[in-house]
Amino acid sequence: MITDVHGHVTPPELLKRFPMPPSLGDIDGMVERKAALGITTTVVGSPVGAGTMLPIPGIDNYAQSADSLASFHDWVGETVRDKAGRLAGYVYLNPLDGTAAVDRAAKLLAEPEFVGLIVNSSVRGEFLDDARSDEFFAMAAETGAPVLLHPPAVPVGAGAMKAVGAIEHVVRPCDITMGVAAILLAGRLQAFPGLKLIAPNAGGALALLAEKLDMAQRRDNVDGPPISQQLRQIYVDTGTPSVTALRAALAVFGPDRMLFGTDSPPLATPLDTALDAIDQLGLSEVDKEKVLGGNAAELFGLRRVV
Structure with a gap:
């Protein structure tokens, strides 16, 4: 069983309203293409809810x-x-939106179709170290729902970069990096034990910044275990075309915290290439099974599909 923890879907009416890739509405095609390669399950949602990823x-x-x-x-x-x-x-929500939004999300999580939460790593230029995120993190910890920290349509720094391709492939991974770093430096893992956070795109650049994050923690007198140790509590998905990035993520986060993810739809990277990247990591058969599906099955409480 191979589980893809990072796919997106969009209702037909939103595809008509907004200029988004048609693949987001081709549910049957997605399922068939993935099944042909042994990808039996995909965890899907939208990082913008009923909005659009194109500004x-x-x-x-x-x-x-x-x-x-x-x-x-x-x-x-x-x-x-x-x-x-x-x-x-x-379940999508704005994690800074307050009690009503958090309560609605918690009710949806009680439905068997929903197994996790998807929120943005920054909201209107603010990271989730803001105290307004406390209710959200408390709910996520209490329910045990995994949280995919997905970059927003307009990530931090988008205005300075401007080019759409650069925003999508450079600025968004940077938003993941900064967003997770802000959460860790704010002590969220200590304040809300049990949080299950997923950083997509192999965690952005986090695997390269462990020592620098420790230096930032000491510089600002932030209590808690070294951030380099806290990184081992973060899950990352494999949604990157860089095998080098995956190897770094493997070294820093470990095989027990890696989840197969493709960001497809809408990402057009061939699915067999994404699977081949896992083969290139030199994992044992036990660890390879964890990355491809075992970790996700345990984290999301998914049943085996054949």
């Missing part, structure tokens, strides 16, 4: 109504049910 003037992804988000999650739940174990769902 559009006048569209604020964080101004979605409760009704629009409810409709979106109804569609995700129906899509997951329709695929009989081939899909599982993420």
